[in-house]
Amino acid sequence: MxxxxxxxxxxxxxxxxxxxxxxxxxxxxxxxxxxxxxxxxxxxxxxxxxxxxxxxxxxxxxxxxxxxxxxxxxxxxxxxxxxxxxxxxxxxxxxxxxxxxxxxxxxxxxxxxxxxxxxxxxxxxxxxxxxxxxxxxxxxxxxTSVQALTASHKVPLNEIGGSVQISPGRQLPARIEAGDSQVVMLDAHQAFNRLRGQGLHIWWGAYVGSADELLVAGPLDDVADEIVRVREQARVRHGWIMDSYLLRHPS
Ligand SMILES: C[S@@+](CC[C@H](N)C(=O)[O-])C[C@H]1O[C@@H](n2cnc3c(N)ncnc32)[C@H](O)[C@@H]1O
Missing domain, CATH: 3.40.1010.10 (Tetrapyrrole methylase, N-terminal domain)
Structure with a gap:
């Protein structure tokens, strides 16, 4: 066999x-x-x-x-x-x-x-x-890259007793409920931009765990532009990018 x-x-x-x-x-x-x-x-x-x-x-x-x-x-x-x-x-x-x-x-x-x-x-x-x-x-x-992301940001994946959803960028929901945690993978179009103005916090990472790791975290409305810029520079430099992020309301 x-x-x-x-x-x-x-x-x-x-x-x-x-x-x-x-x-x-x-x-x-x-x-x-x-x-x-x-x-x-x-x-x-x-x-x-x-x-x-x-x-x-x-x-x-x-x-x-x-x-x-x-x-x-x-x-x-x-x-x-x-x-x-x-x-x-x-x-x-x-x-x-x-x-x-x-x-x-x-x-x-x-x-x-x-x-x-x-x-x-x-x-x-x-x-x-x-x-x-x-x-x-x-x-x-x-x-998984989810575990690598949360470890690098030193952040729990879930709120106490809260649920976690993982989705590709194209299926990111329009709203995230308080207490829920949303992980986004396979997102070539920075879908987080659609969720600006909701008071969310984001923990973003590219090439996480590797020597090229890039991390940005903070209130989404404050750091979204920085993530878009850092992501694009890295994509051009490497020729490809693998990034993921966690979104939720601050507790
Ligand atoms: C085809 S999926 C594979 C996922 C993989 N099986 C896992 O367990 O993480 C590829 C996606 O995983 C995420 N990913 C994989 N490695 C990553 C890393 N080192 N840093 C950030 N995101 C990563 C990205 O969202 C990428 O688009």
Whole structure:
């Protein structure tokens, strides 16, 4: 039987990996890497360095494939993501079929935690459901960017007894109730600008946990312009950006 290890690697700090993740790295015969193009070369390099530094107990190899690009959203964002996942499924299936022998273990290094805004588990489940490949898989949890953000800002995620909502920028609600905490990820359009004038506080971070970490916090109305400026400068400098933020009313 082939085994796939879906390993959460944390959100940017090389020491985010858990001991469970390090043990999993040392079970792999092969690591599957998905090349996301020159702009995101750094993310591939992080994975390569982690393997070189931590998978020291046995020989292993890399198998690399180009990551399919998401097409234009057109009328449907979920439709575009479903098509992307179908393309990724094909790439994954080929890797499992052509680059793993029976009895081997493959490691897939997932940014943050595999359960949060990541398609790997859905893709593996779809491959199994289609019945074209047979394998076992295990999931090793990782530190999410949400945890990295709150740790860097030294702030609790929730108010006492309050609820937490996580959403992509495009689904940020128009109002946030007192006591609720709202985390926003995958926001290319600075959706926080829509919530100015409500007395909210924001804790924003980019490349959190990494050496390039940027943090801004304060009353949203006071710091929104600064976040827009810092974010744009960083995006231009790096060629890509990963940022998240927490919003709530001051207690
Ligand atoms: C495709 S999702 C992956 C989330 C990941 N699985 C996790 O557990 O955090 C990518 C989004 O996560 C957030 N993100 C990931 N790493 C981050 C970091 N180091 N700093 C800030 N935000 C980050 C950003 O909102 C980015 O758009």
């Amino acid at each position: 082939k085994t796939i290890l879906v390993i959460g690697i944390g959100a940017g700090h090389p020491d985010h990996l858990t001991l469970q993740a390090v043990k999993a790295l040392n079970r792999a015969d092969v690591f599957f890497l998905f090349d996301k193009g020159p702009a995101k070369q750094g993310l591939g390099d992080v994975r390569r360095e982690l393997c070189a530094r931590l998978a020291t107990e046995r020989p292993w190899r890399f198998v690399e494939a180009s990551n399919p690009e998401r097409g234009p959203d057109g009328n449907s964002y979920t439709g575009a993501v479903r098509q992307l996942n179908a393309d990724k499924q094909q790439v994954f299936e080929d890797m499992i079929a052509q680059h793993m022998a029976d009895g081997e273990c493959a490691g897939v290094l997932v940014w943050g935690d595999p359960a949060l805004y990541d398609s790997t588990l859905r893709i593996l489940q779809a491959i199994l459901a289609d019945g074209r490949q047979v394998f076992d898989y295990e999931v090793i949890p990782g530190i």
